[in-house]
Amino acid sequence: MNPAKTQVPAQPGWFTLDPEAPALLGSRCRKCGTIAFPAENAFCRNPDCQSTEFDQHALSRRGRIWSYTDARYKPPVPYVATDPYQPFCIAAVELADEKMVVLGQMVAGVEAGDLAVGDEVELVLDTLHEDDAHEYLVWKWRPVRPRKEGRG
Numbered sequence: 001m002n003p004a005k006t007q008v009p010a011q012p013g014w015f016t017l018d019p020e021a022p023a024l025l026g027s028r029c030r031k032c033g034t035i036a037f038p039a040e041n042a043f044c045r046n047p048d049c050q051s052t053e054f055d056q057h058a059l060s061r062r063g064r065i066w067s068y069t070d071a072r073y074k075p076p077v078p079y080v081a082t083d084p085y086q087p088f089c090i091a092a093v094e095l096a097d098e099k100m101v102v103l104g105q106m107v108a109g110v111e112a113g114d115l116a117v118g119d120e121v122e123l124v125l126d127t128l129h130e131d132d133a134h135e136y137l138v139w140k141w142r143p144v145r146p147r148k149e150g151r152g
């Protein structure tokens, strides 16, 4: 990240900007405890619950890979692609505590061939795109273990 530029979230309110321990911000229903991400602010997602009151809830920063793939084709707008387009790896990660699955890019340099279902990953922030004054940050998943360690 570039310290000369102002860092702003690409999706305001979806995650903290804590450089050491960023976390996704979901909501927790005050009545039934149902957790949602992105945060819910209208009606509880639990069909048996009528609550409309929620607290902010920071989600687990770690989880395990549930599924993953390489994005070989350039995604549509509003994704800002590199030129020339460089494929990146995306992973669906089951959060450690909430057991919710959250999709995200893997950090640069990680390819699908490096990953396996069940690998532990943690949340980090990285630049999605930038303009003259700002860096727009997004969350990405980073393997907790060094790549390919301990696998046969």
Ligand SMILES: [Zn+2]
Pocket (backbone or CB within 6 Å): 029, 030, 031, 032, 033, 034, 044, 045, 046, 049, 050, 051
């Ligand atoms: Zn509820």
